[in-house]
């Protein structure tokens with residue numbers, strides 16, 4: 001079974017009520033295991049046997065087998081025997097080829113793992129099934145989070161499925177409307193606060209003095225356990241062949257931490273021989289980790305006042321920064337930042353693949369272009385971009401981009417031609433076939449001109 005351990009002082013601890021941090025030194029907690037659910041140390045033959053069983057479960061109709069998280073339940077023995085997981089059949093997301101991006105970058109081994117294909121449209125569902133299941137096991141009746149939108153949507157859905165109440169704190173006017181709609185739809189008590197994400201986190205912490213809610217923000221170590229199964233699922237889809245690079249967006253820095261933990265544990269247990277280099281991409285206006293690495297060698301967090309149109313990652317004081325630094329160091333990855341124009345362009349380019357994702361996810365493709373240019377990613381290497389959210393999460397962003405209303409002149413400078421080439425025109429025509437034919441001709445001419 002799992003126990004909790006402080007990442008700072010190493011103290012073994014029971015799960016604290018309230019804010020989940022080490023009672024001795026205040027650092028973050030992580031789940032650890034003396035042995036996994038299968039008991040003894042894994043032998044190579046044992047590893048192959050588990051890989052076979054996990055794959056077989058894909059054919060099963062049992063609820064826990066149909067979940068892409070609980071299918072790997074031996075990797076996260078966090079629930080007591082007999083406990084039922086709260087699942088919405090999360091995980092099992094596709095890996096897509098990106099032929100257009102491959103051609104553009106010259107990297108033949110490029111794929112996107114699309115976590116936006118989860119039940120509530122983002123990777124958060126992997127963590128939420130774990131945290132909410134754990135909350136219910138502990139007898140909690142209400143869960144809460146501060147969020148830039150996706151955590152809120154996911155928590156609201158899983159809480160509803162568990163028959164629990166949920167409380168969402170979001171920054172007023174600074175999250176994508178569709179995420180807000182999800183929280184409302186799934187029945188969360190939804191509070192917009194006149195502050196940013198970092199302010200919402202502060203208020204949630206203060207609220208714990210007044211109301212006993214179970215926090216499912218990513219400081220919750222069980223969230224990370226669910227999210228780490230992405231590593232196993234990804235390797236399984238590649239027949240356990242480890243890619244050279246995995247790129248993830250960085251906001252509160254839990255996903256990168258979880259992915260790193262996942263790969264490192266799989267390696268420690270003999271399920272893979274090496275780990276990919278995990279690199280984290282941030283928006284230029286919300287770049288605390290990039291600055292922390294560059295200016296403080298990863299030793300001290302440099303907080304920023306965050307501003308980016310990729311609202312999911314509009315975070316200046318990331319809770320899991322220490323865990324993320326460790327993942328960069330352990331896997332040999334780097335942190336880079338990309339501009340608003342690069343994000344918008346990358347998003348439209350992914351859209352043109354028929355894939356689509358939300359702006360925060362597109363940072364990975366934008367960041368990859370930079371890393372190829374720098375020579376950090378070599379032409380013969382294999383790369384996985386983790387697309388964290390669905391394109392429909394932020395339809396306003398899409399329309400504003402194509403209508404030319406998204407970026408201001410300063411942001412666009414130097415990128416005008418590239419952006420113009422990706423901007424799709426919305427036609428408003430009289431209801432006549434001739435008018436549509438003319439539009440077709442003009443569109444064909446536009447394409448040829450590019």
Ligand code: F0G
Nearest residue numbers: 147148150151251252253254255388389
């Ligand atoms: N991509 C999307 C679509 C997100 O919603 C988030 C985080 C991230 C990337 C960054 O992941 O925080 O683990 O580094 N969204 C959180 C939320 C903060 O409240 O929905 P991270």
